[in-house]
Amino acid sequence: MLRVSTTVSSTHCCTRPPEGGARRRRWVPALLLCLAALLVLLAPPVRAQGHGDIAEMQLEHTAEGLFLTAALPLELPSLVEDALYKGISMYFVTEAEVLRQRWYWSDKVVARAARYLRLSYQPLTRRWRLAQSSTPFSASGLGVSLGQNFEELSEALSAMQRIARWKIADEGVLDDDASYLVNFQFRLDMSQLPRPMQIGAVGRSGWTLQLARSMRAPALERTAEGAQ
Template identity: 40%
Template structure:
């Protein structure tokens, strides 16, 4: 038997079926999740391996820049991206010992007169035709030596703390004052050494 529903009075809101309310909530959550993942660093791969007694690190990241970061780049503001790895030895009796720490900092800048992207690492520079090409060398690194073999003792357990981020401390001082949450770009991971 069907339940009899009383007629709605003029000016009263109609009842929305429960399924439609759930669907609306689900769509709102999906939109929010898409907006949250629109920018950031997605670490697709991170691996630490022993090679010739040394520790080497490989990583692959997918960078999604926010519109304000891309706009700053297109206006000629150089941005700095830093990858850092620290090797620690486990100790049960005290804080873990840091054995080694290395970092790499890339400078990415757009040259408006030549319409080219310049990526610098230390004293070396490379020129690219598009932003995606310019971001490729800093988002994919393999064979990065992070610890010498003489610092690693056999039979000990080690782990690596890795981070990759946009270094906002190297922005021009006027830009550092008004940095919003869309400029927070980074990822951190910890990996055990086998």
């Protein structure tokens, strides 16, 4: 009788993916993260609802320098107001930049001016305090500043809204035969917020407060004595 011998052989399936595929899978999360960061950088800044440009603004050019007067349409976002009532101070910056316009080259910055405001609420006395300084407020609270107390938030905001004859450039840096452009803005200083609030406020319109306007500076106002 013819005997038939059969041998059964099996080959283990390799479950390890190819090296190239594993490398590609590791690149996918990094690529998605880069794309997300790029979208954030390219996204336009979000303006808070109800805030627009500054309608009431005047510039005065005299022999003493260039002065700015403005009335800001200031309305605090609800998140900012809630934080104030919880005892968290809010910081604001008023900035003005004077540029000499040049047709043959880019405009030249000839003067910059800034004022810093700190608004805080004192729950024990239920009073508002507004401090103003020509330099940024330090974390230690040291420095020279002018402070005012108010009974109501509306009174403090009214004081913040009015800017009267603020000197933004000395006459020595201005030429009579040149034309100048003034860029002005008022904004909430997000860098002064507590660190956890800074992270949570990024990209949220409820924390955005920025008013801005650009205006040409008038020519020097000459008196009758100076014109002779």
